[in-house]
Amino acid sequence: MGIKTKFNLGDKIWAVINSKATEIEVTAISITANGIFYGDSQYNMHRESECFFSKPELIDYIVSE
Numbered sequence: 011m012g013i014k015t016k017f018n019l020g021d022k023i024w025a026v027i028n029s030k031a032t033e034i035e036v037t038a039i040s041i042t043a044n045g046i047f048y049g050d051s052q053y054n055m056h057r058e059s060e061c062f063f064s065k066p067e068l069i070d071y072i073v074s075e
Contacts, residue, residue, distance in 0.1 A: 013041060015041075015058070017063075019037065020037075021036045022034070022035055023056075025061050026068070031068050034049070034050045036049070037050050045058060
């Protein structure tokens with residue numbers, strides 16, 4: 011049995027950091043009871059549902075809320 015994640019180590023993703031759309035490289039993945047998280051360090055993690063492949067996808071998410 012395996013766990014499939016939306017992003018992989020080394021992928022570039024977009025997330026909102028300090029109220030700005032920011033591109034980061036995934037260097038850490040955390041899987042917990044609360045969900046899957048991605049980040050560029052173990053202290054800067056973002057929920058999978060709030061990470062996107064591109065800036066336009068991120069903008070569409072923000073505008074739709």
